Amino acid sequence: EDLGIHLPMICDRYELRDDVMPGAGRYRGGIGVVKAQRRSAIEGTQMVIRPFEAKTYGFAICRELPKEINAPYWAKAKCIGGWRIEFAFAKKQDTSNLITNILGxxxxxxxxxxxxxTSGIERFVWFNKEQAHQMEAAIFVAPTPVEVSRSWAVDLLSTRHxxxxxxxxxxxxxPSQDVPDKGAIVCSCFFVGANEIADAVKAGNISVQAIGKCLNAGTNCGSCKSEISQIISENQAIAAE
Known part of the structure; x- marks a missing residue:
């Protein structure tokens, strides 16, 4: 960050590590960041970062990481059972080409x-040819940010179908009615989602300490306590209305 302030730097890579699973210990820990940058050859170059205006959004999960992902915007992360990929294109894409470019x-x-x-929503699922109960990949595409629970989708890779x-x-x-949607993961140490915390608040757990006793969330590294507090406040405000 300091170099970027004083020198014209170009960032070629900035992503979460994907060579190891997060947290080798009892609880999940941070997975680290990989950042590669180089100095611009032109002195005094001013870098301008503009918002990426997407026309096609997508989310994919797969058991095996594709050899190459061809998209102007994409991010991948290791998950239990495989990989998750977020991607976007500046223009509407031919679905066949999109699937090949993202998942191969x-x-x-x-x-x-x-x-x-009509809506532009498209979804595709592939299962293992020899083990039919095992899902190999799934992709969700839409003209707006894909409304799919990431935690639920990731669990599909390690579930028998x-x-x-x-x-x-x-x-x-x-998800099915007997498999509640955790929502976005808030506590990574104990894999507790926002929906679970919201339900606990509705049940009368209205403090970070109470949530910790109920769900264990926030009782290990503590980095999620502020977000837990925010969820509590939001749900109390809704209840007051």
């Missing part, structure tokens, strides 16, 4: 698919 798979090989021309009806829930982008 063929659209026609998908076992289950959903395409809505033997019930045909449950398979179609993947395309519907919602």
């Amino acid at each position: 798979l063929k659209k026609d090989d998908a076992n289950i698919s959903f395409e809505d021309e 033997e019930d045909p009806q449950e398979r179609f829930r993947i395309i519907a982008s919602r």
